[in-house]
Amino acid sequence: MNTFFTAFFDNLPQVLSGLGVTAEATVLGAVIAFALSFVLGLMAGHRNIVVRGVSRTVVEFFRGTSLYVQLFWLYYALPLLTGYQLSALFCGVVAFALNFGAYGSEVVRGGINAVPRAQWEAAVALNLSPYQRMRRVILPQALAQMIPPFTNLLIQLLKATPLLWLISAADLMTVIQQLRDRTGESLIAYVTLLVCYFIIAYILTLLMNLLERSAKARLGQYTGTRGLFRTRSAAGAETVPVVPTGGAS
């Protein structure tokens, strides 16, 4: 067998622990980013201009300054300012959460705006409180539409995790790089690494498709099982508004 794969299987515990770090950063980052998206996204629809302004500023700031710079700033610059060094993984999670939370807030805002006006009016006519209106009428419908763009963001986040290698957190990329250095098999090592990320991305897409199906089922829309295995490019075709990874949408 090829020397790289021999090394790969001999060092399987390290590979798995690297995978664990990547998974941890992805999941923690995504969960916090998701929460932040809702906070910022709901703030963007607030009637008070100050609340809207705060949300806008935070969103534009974290979208406008590159993720890469944010991560480096947290890891290298912050300790010089405060004298307190955060762990590499923690820095990664915070940077991913802030950056993708900012992008996610646009998804939340767009999803809420896409719920037909009549639904709002009906909720008012039924004398629902603003909280009930959001929680029972608007969000369930908006959520089903938000899931495909959120899937894209989740994959983007996964794709950003190799940045952890640069601030020496022992993620999947770091471990495979070490194996490459030891065996000298560059091409095989990097292709293996890409395949690993591809598999993780596909699993995440599948899980998000399941989530989308259950969100739609709650609205009484049955979507069938075929769509579950579709990839993101197949999913994106019918909904024209492409959620860009950057810039304004």
Added chain:
Amino acid sequence: MSGAKFDWSAAGEVLPMLLRGFEITLLATVLGFLVGAVLGLLIAIARRAPTRFVTAPVRGLMEFIRSTPLLVQLVGAATVFSSVDPLVIGIIVLGIHYATYTSEVYRAGIDGVPKGQWEASRALSLSPVRTWRAVVLPQAVRNVLPALGNYAISMFKETPFLAVITVQEMVFEARKYGADHFAYTEAFTLAGLIFLVASYPTSLLMRKLEKRLGH
């Protein structure tokens, strides 16, 4: 240097270096985006080919490139093709990576061209090449310009990845200055602000363009 405060003299010192690096950043963005925009269009057209032997592999490869990290692709390409100039590698890899995104944008644009336009071209017995060039693409591309612009902005913000393969763009300069003078705060703060100052007005411009095209 105490390092506890933002040091304005260090900031003044690092700024010219950052701006020099910024030229490379812009160069990589513009060239990389050109590659991405052209290649993306070719992919979008290939995906409408009449046979599955073309569409299936193209789609598979696209899905693979788009689901895997740019950083790994860059480092991998730079290591495997170590004799090629890193800037060239960076531009090509960025271009290919973003082509997978722009192709989706074009696809949405092409799908948005009404079926009647295709039928009319057929009725006028235009050749396939003329149908694409004179009828479909002018309409499709016009509609997707803002979306393409947004990808250009997001590519711009991903150019710091090139620093990893030793391209001396802005963040590379920031890291170098930070390491030499132990002044990361000034270097990275300024680098981040330069990104913000450059990308925010551009994204406002795109939003305006979007409104004007009636999205």
